[in-house]
Amino acid sequence: MSKNIDVVVIGGGYAGVMAANRVTQRDNVTVTVINPRPVFVPRLRLHQLVGGTHDAVVDYTEILAEGVQLVVDGATRIDAAGRGVTLAEGGSIGYDYLIYAVGSGSAGPQVPGAAEFAYPISTLEAAQRLRSVLDDTPVTAAVTVVGGGPTGIETAAELAEQGRSVTLVCGGVVGPYLHPRARRTARKYLAKLGVDVLEGSAASVSAVTREAVQLGDGRTLASQVTIWTAGFGVPDLAANSGLRTDAAGRLLTDETLTCIDEERIVAAGDSSAPSGLPFRMSAYAAGCLGAHAADTVLNRIAGEQPAPIDLSFPAMCISFGRHTGIFQLGHKDDTAMRIYFSGLVGKALKEFSCAASVKHLITEAHKPGSHSWPKDGKHRPQLLRAQHSDAPAQIA
Template sequence: MAENTDVAVIGGGYAGVMAANRLTQRDEVTVTLINPRRTFVERLRLHQLVGGSHDAVVDYREILADGVRLVVDTVTRIDAAERSVMLATGGTVGYDHLVYAVGSGSADPRVPGAAEFAYPIATLEAAQRLRPVVDAAPATAAVTVVGAGPTGIETAAELAELGRTVTLVCGEVLGPYLHPRGRRSVAKRLAELGVTVLEGPDAKVTAVTGDAVQLGDGRDLPSKVTIWTAGFGVPDLAARSGLSTDALGRLLTDETLTSVDDVRIVAAGDSAAPSDLPLRMSCQAAGPLGAHAADTVLSRIAGEQPAPINLGFAGQCISLGRRAGIFQFAHKNDIAKGFYLGGRPGAKLKEFVCERTVKQLADEARKPGSHTWAKDDKRQQLLQAKRGEAPATAERAA
């Protein structure tokens, strides 16, 4: 009889659930998923939660394999030497292998007044705090959304479609990922919704107060509700636990997603930095990274050499209210193409992506090992070109 192996997964988001489900391929593997919430958060829908069109949560019973043990708690420290994690409630969970999938949240805005007066939206709790604030504001109150990535665009469009007076402060440019053609389409739709879009070097927030936003050119924008969507940050759990991280705090790994410090720790999703060249933070990357992290662990259990990550992108999908959207197609290396799908078809495709992303987790729970993804064979070339050498590895604990 094969010896039992305990695998702990920290984080129950897209990457963590995918990894936990995929690990159940082997009967002798016991999987424990540790997450601070009792429900799965559909992060793709948090702007809908704020707008009141979706609650953005899914019961874990719908997407988590029966064999996975769910522990509702927060990990406060990883003890790699003892192969255990400490929980906020005072207990510990031991492991033979660990999957680090803590995800990401809002970045520290580092703008005077932003932490005090602006509302983040990157987590379920933040979106839940924001919704009653928006509901309580007068219908004519000025709403300012800071940050013109997908979350900022979606939030601005969602609220404008409800009749809110919205200004979107972009910083440099609207939708930095988008091809100029796609960007023009998004700008047109936002204009139709009545969103005021501020771009350019002067369209950067320098201060936030309780009733205004100050820009780099000295302008003060009246703002009853200020929503901060600019940037992502990751939990500092890895750094606090003495593990090597990149400048943002993501766990440094090799190309198999294995920590450069410890062969028994692998990372997945937004909190992974393979070869210090991380993939774009997105659910599009999280699912495959979670699956690959599980494959790496299963390979090590079987005494086999894990494969390097190979992931190709399809593009970026953005909702523009409930009746329009855009799918910006991209090359597999995640560079936008000139082709996009907009309008009502774009909205339907975005909704399909949201539904399909959750369904993929449920499918993996029912049939572990079934999830597949697009490949991009040019990553090794990119690594060598960027670093001038083959991906570095470090001596790791056995």
């Protein structure tokens, strides 16, 4: 038996857990996951935590493969040359291979007053804090949700279903990924729940105060609780460690998900930017990228050439409270089809997807190497060629 190989995974989300479980295929590999909290957070459930219909936590004993060590701590620096990770509570952990899966959160709002008076929802602690605030706030109080993506829509719907007075504000269109037909259905569902939807550039937020939201066209909305779901940000660990990142702070990798600065570092999930063309943020993508990152590490351990990532997006889904939803089918290039499922069927498919995102981790823990996903092989290579030639991609 060859010498033991230490694989360290930074981040215990969908990508990190999938990668950690999959690497255990080799008997001579020791796997350590570094994560700042002792429980797994299924982020697809955070809007339910805010609404009080789910606690949004899963015990790691249910989803981590036997033998994977969990270190509850934060990582403050990666020493690529010395192959070590410095821990927030002191000390460090050495590695032979590192999987960078630190995930994402909301970017710090640049709107005046938002950081002081708006409540984010992108982490467990933020969602728990908001839940506590809402518990102490009368149901009749005005609530404003900023952001027209899935998180904003689902949070607004969850709270409106409980009888709260909710306004959903988005500077663009609500549900930008959705096909226009599905978007009309989404507006209908929100209206039925009593959500007041404000869209377009005139509805962009210019300032937030303790009891109001100011819009770009000069309107002022009374808002006792303002919830901020707009924007995207990642931890600055890679940049602070001297590794190259994209403009958003995601670790730059090649198409095998290998860091362009150090081949013993592989990245997965929201914090990775393969070829500077990151995949859309989703639990589905995170799990698939985590599996591919593990395969890249296993290939390198075996002295084999890792394969480029090949991933297509079959769908995306949004819930509108506990009783209805939209399941939007997508083309392989991650654009929406005309076809979508709505109502109870859409809700059932959404719930199935949420449950499956965790079930895949459990399955991989018990049978490492089993996870598979839809491939494409066409659209991403076209995007890469277009990027290299500085010409627009022609995608059929």
